[in-house]
Amino acid sequence: MRTILSKKKIRDDFVRKIEEISGQKLLACYQCGKCSAGCPAVAEMDILPNQVIRYAQLGFKEELLEAKSVWICASCYTCNVRCPKGIKIAEVMEAVRQVLLRKRKDHVEVPKLSAEDKASVPAIALISSFRKFTS
């Protein structure tokens, strides 16, 4: 795969937006990989947590907005508490989700859930799922 780096991408508004709404300084990450080493969801991720940060640093907007990883992250904060640079990776994951959700691209489509689906899980599961995965 050919990867093209450019100043234009790196200085894109998208990068600033992710930094602003996640409250994180992306360039502080030195790619040690500790976040990915402890993440319980990596087996199902297409881009590992450290790569999410790297892509965000470099302005790989399309790749991030298409990543499955942000929807398999359950905000367990294991990465956050272990990062030696104090970066809150879960917050960056949320920022990417929010960029999409704020365009009303819901990840969990509530009307498609059957009454049975909804009755089979407790309120706490539904509320948290909708809070994380719908706009």
Place this chain on the structure above:
Amino acid sequence: MKVSYYPGCTLKSNAKNFEDSALCALRELGVDVQELRRWNCCGTVYSLTTDDLMHHLASVRNLIRVKEEQADSVMTLCAMCYNTLKRVNERIKADPDSLQKIHKFMDEEKIAYRGDVKVRHLLELLREDVKFEAIGKKVKKPLHNLKVASYYGCLLVRPKEIGLDDMENPTVLDDLMAVLGANPVDFPYKTECCGAYLTVDKPETVADRTFSILTSARGRGAEVVSVSCPLCAFNLDHRQKETAKKYSEFKKIPILYFTQLLAIAMGCGEESLRLDLHYVDPQPLLRQKGLI
């Protein structure tokens, strides 16, 4: 000892076994629990984006309700409520600008909340106020020969400034089980996330996690796994159905709230345990151990 109590919605529905057992045990321990007269759902999860203040309102309103009852601290049982209420409280304390915006939005509230309510989990109350030693002295039915693996999950221990114990190696639930006479079983998955709300759109992912967590606990000799969060309880108990379908070698194991074990030890009646709400029936094990 009097405490204000915020139940949250799940404890009034699916997790009655959590609430009833906790309330009975606290009565036996001489704690006077006062449920808030008014409360609303806390929102279940803390909003992580810096500009999303709107979703903090639900938690702030609950903290205002605590102030209205002239209390200065509030106790939760649900680990998710605990995490969300406490984190929102810390956020508004540290960020006066956001607090002001929130006040402007809620100008009908009579109290301009300043972050001065202490949010506490039942485990903190037991450890710091009632004290484990005193609990040990009140045990009526020791949990002898019961091997209990305590599952902490995420939100009791992370992030660090919110957690109520060591975030990598918490022991508070194990310490409690030891004073109740049980044999605590340590296992490496005790703080590994169960998948939380992924249970709605990816139940098979939760089944994988449940498999790893419970197989690890059983491998260390556990006969029962204790939990402190209604979502963990659902994932580790009810999702054993999907887990058994996916993994033929999987052996089911009962899941109990730590409060149910506490209630048994305090001599509470079976009606407070609500054992009918479980997917994997804990009764054969409890009967075999002479606990019910």
